[in-house]
Amino acid sequence: MTGTSSQNSLDIELIGVEKSFGPQKVLDAVDLPVAKGKTTVIVGGSGQGKSVIMKHMLGLVEPDQGEVRVFGRDISRVKKKELQEIRMHFGVLFQNVALFDSMTCFDNVAMPLRERTRLTGTEIRKTVMDKLEMMDLPGIEHKFPPQLSGGMKKRVGLARALVLDPKVVFFDEPTTGLDVHKSNEIYRLFYKTQSQLKYTAVIVSHDVPKIFKLCEFVALLANKKIQGCIPPDEFQRSENPYIRAFVETTMGTIYSSEREESDLYEFEED
Amino acid sequence: MTAFLSLIGRETLAFLERGGRMGIFLVASLASVVKPPFKLDPVIRQVHFIGAKSVFVIVFTAAFTGMVLGLQGYYTLRKFGSEGLLGSAVALSLLRELGPVLTALMVIGRAGSAICAEIGIMRNSEQIDALECMAIDPYKYLMAPKFVGGILAVPLLTFIFDVVGIGGGYMAGVLMLKVNSGSFFEGMYSSVAWQDVEMGIVKSFVFGLLIIWISAVKGYYVHMEKDGGFGAEGVSRTTTNAVVMASIMILVWDYLISAILL
Numbered sequence: 001m002t003g004t005s006s007q008n009s010l011d012i013e014l015i016g017v018e019k020s021f022g023p024q025k026v027l028d029a030v031d032l033p034v035a036k037g038k039t040t041v042i043v044g045g046s047g048q049g050k051s052v053i054m055k056h057m058l059g060l061v062e063p064d065q066g067e068v069r070v071f072g073r074d075i076s077r078v079k080k081k082e083l084q085e086i087r088m089h090f091g092v093l094f095q096n097v098a099l100f101d102s103m104t105c106f107d108n109v110a111m112p113l114r115e116r117t118r119l120t121g122t123e124i125r126k127t128v129m130d131k132l133e134m135m136d137l138p139g140i141e142h143k144f145p146p147q148l149s150g151g152m153k154k155r156v157g158l159a160r161a162l163v164l165d166p167k168v169v170f171f172d173e174p175t176t177g178l179d180v181h182k183s184n185e186i187y188r189l190f191y192k193t194q195s196q197l198k199y200t201a202v203i204v205s206h207d208v209p210k211i212f213k214l215c216e217f218v219a220l221l222a223n224k225k226i227q228g229c230i231p232p233d234e235f236q237r238s239e240n241p242y243i244r245a246f247v248e249t250t251m252g253t254i255y256s257s258e259r260e261e262s263d264l265y266e267f268e269e270d
Numbered sequence: 271m272t273a274f275l276s277l278i279g280r281e282t283l284a285f286l287e288r289g290g291r292m293g294i295f296l297v298a299s300l301a302s303v304v305k306p307p308f309k310l311d312p313v314i315r316q317v318h319f320i321g322a323k324s325v326f327v328i329v330f331t332a333a334f335t336g337m338v339l340g341l342q343g344y345y346t347l348r349k350f351g352s353e354g355l356l357g358s359a360v361a362l363s364l365l366r367e368l369g370p371v372l373t374a375l376m377v378i379g380r381a382g383s384a385i386c387a388e389i390g391i392m393r394n395s396e397q398i399d400a401l402e403c404m405a406i407d408p409y410k411y412l413m414a415p416k417f418v419g420g421i422l423a424v425p426l427l428t429f430i431f432d433v434v435g436i437g438g439g440y441m442a443g444v445l446m447l448k449v450n451s452g453s454f455f456e457g458m459y460s461s462v463a464w465q466d467v468e469m470g471i472v473k474s475f476v477f478g479l480l481i482i483w484i485s486a487v488k489g490y491y492v493h494m495e496k497d498g499g500f501g502a503e504g505v506s507r508t509t510t511n512a513v514v515m516a517s518i519m520i521l522v523w524d525y526l527i528s529a530i531l532l
Contacts, residue, residue: 058403087405098400100392115406164404 011036011168011200012057014226016066019052026052028224029066034168039194039201040229041211043246044221050204051095053221054170057202058090059083071167088116091161091169091199095176097153099145099160105132106141109160116164131159134196135189151182155189162193169194171203183207187214208250212236220246291494295487299417302409309415316419320381321426327376332431335368336360336438343439344447353443357454358461360439365462365470367524369432374477374520377424378513382485385416386512389489390505398490413490417482424478425471432470469531476527480519488512 012034019027026049034040034057042050055061056068062076069075070086078086099108109128113119119127132141135155145153154174161169174190175183191214194201205211212218212232219229222242230238236247343359389412392398401408436458443449488495492508499507 060399060402084405084407087403090403090405092400092403094396094400096396098396100397100400101395102388112404112406115411116404170403 009036010034010069011071012202013069014053014056014066015069017053017056017063017068018065019049019056019061019063025224027056027063030221030224030226032219032226032229034200034202035217036200037198038216039203039214040217040219041203041205041215042219042221043205043208043211043250045246046206048221049224050221051172054172054202054204058092058170059087088164089167091164091166093154093157093161093169093171093174095172097145097157099153099157101145104142104144105137105148105156108145108156109163112160112164127163128159131163132156134162134193135159151178151185154178154182154186158186158189158193162197162199165197166199168200168202171201171205173204173206175205175207183210187211190214222246291491292483292487295490296483298409299413299483299486302407302414303417305410305414312411312415313418313422316415317423319384320377320416320419321423324377324380324423324427325430327380328373328427328431329434331372331376332369332434333438333441335372335431336364336435336440337442339363339368339435340439340442340447344443344449353449354453355457355461356439356443356449357456357458359457360443361436361458361462362466364432364435364439365466366528369428369435370470370473370477371520371524373424373428373431373474374481375517377420377427377478378481378485378516378520381420382481382516383509383513385482386485386489386509387505389486390492390508393490393492394501394505408490413486416486417479420482421475421478424481425474428470428474465531469527472531473524473527476523477520480523481516484516484519485512488515 010033012032014030014032017027017030017032018025030053032040032042032053042053044050052061056063057070059068059070059075067074067076071089073082073086075083075086099105100111103111106128109131110124113124113127129141132138135158137152137155137159140148140152140156145156148156158174171190174186178186187210190201193199201215203211203215212235216231217229218232218235220227220235220243222245227240227242228235228238235243238244238247339360340356343356344353347353347355347359389398392412398408398412401411440451440454444451444454488508488511489505492504495504495508495511
């Protein structure tokens with residue numbers, strides 16, 4: 001089995017995961033490795049169950065069949081306490097950010113520290129201010145999340161996700177609802193923080209051509225299965241019919257514009 | 271016929287499922303109350319919210335309840351020439367029934383609805399999932415302080431209600447209707463026994479638990495409510511539902527506790 005030989009390099013591994021909601025089967029024998037310290041992107045059409053895969057990894061949903069191994073342990077079979085320990089190493093940026101909207105931004109970011117560590121008030125304050133600084137968010141600590149713009153909320157959410165220096169960070173559609181400029185800002189912060197903190201990243205995204213530049217592996221969820229978890233350049237050249245169909249529909253325009261651009265350069269060189 | 275039978279079966283299963291969910295929720299919440307670490311700060315905040323902020327409403331309700339008891343009691347007792355029993359009538363009805371029940375109903379309206387809506391909105395906007403992902407136990411973090419706060423605050427409010435209510439009865443009976451002050455208090459001393467006070471205390475603790483339990487469990491499972499609708503409407507319907515259900519449960523348990531303790 002490939003899982004055992006490469007276990008040390010994997011933080012998370014889904015093995016033959018099946019999940020149905022009522023009569024509807026969402027995942028059918030999904031295998032997905034997530035390599036340590038790398039960025040894995042899960043792409044796929046809407047409503048295919050990308051978030052369901054992420055919820056399996058977080059232990060929020062239990063598989064009907066199969067295993068979800070996190071740091072080598074099957075999290076659908078561990079005790080509640082052990083699951084809590086595993087989750088100590090997780091950071092999550094939710095699709096709708098899920099900030100605690102009746103707390104200030106400072107309290108939001110400070111909450112994991114207050115609840116999960118024994119740090120003193122001054123240490124907590126320093127860590128929180130550092131993280132907010134890292135997200136280019138100085139001076140907002142007394143504001144409440146509803147007073148912030150969408151992009152700022154995402155950045156507070158990212159600060160909260162990173163405050164315990166997690167080993168794995170999950171991003172569920174990190175740029176949904178943001179304009180191009182703000183999406184780039186989120187990706188820039190993602191890149192910056194990952195190079196600093198060296199975390200494993202799992203990203204569920206629609207933002208297809210752009211996300212390819214940031215990730216090491218792309219996994220397409222189609223027909224209830226993962227179609228290859230392969231580097232982006234291989235992904236774009238793949239012969240797999242699902243991947244080809246996906247690449248053609250989502251990246252068609254980019255290809256043509258790149259071709260046009262290269263044509264243009266050739267022209268200039270002439 | 272088969273449709274009818276399957277309807278019965280479906281409804282029974284749904285009822286059992288709901289009951290089981292509520293039971294598990296209660297056990298998990300109470301377990302989280304006794305599980306360390308203990309933090310005083312959130313509990314104080316809840317006592318402040320459920321208790322201190324309800325004091326005005328409770329005092330107001332209690333004063334008028336006591337006054338109307340004095341008034342009605344006076345005219346009823348006068349028919350039998352026993353106005354002297356007014357003090358005991360007011361005190362007994364307040365201590366045993368009206369104090370705990372009316373306090374509980376006011377707390378449901380003020381704090382129960384707020385708790386249900388707050389937790390429901392947290393559920394809908396994935397804030398509870400966020401807590402779980404941060405390895406923070408939502409029972410310990412959200413429910414335990416509310417349960418402790420409710421169980422502490424409702425008896426305290428009931429105590430205030432009883433005292434103010436008796437004051438209201440005194441005002442209506444003695445100050446306005448000129449019942450003899452001495453016989454008002456003498457009747458009270460001679461008729462109120464420890465069992466009456468005890469019944470009020472037991473009731474107020476049980477009611478405190480019931481209010482928080484029903485409000486919180488409804489909000490916590492807002493996404494599973496069968497006829498709740500979704501989103502904002504789901505929260506609003508569930509909150510209404512919680513208030514109605516909690517009020518009914520208070521009256522049912524009021525009867526049950528009276529029947530057991532009398």
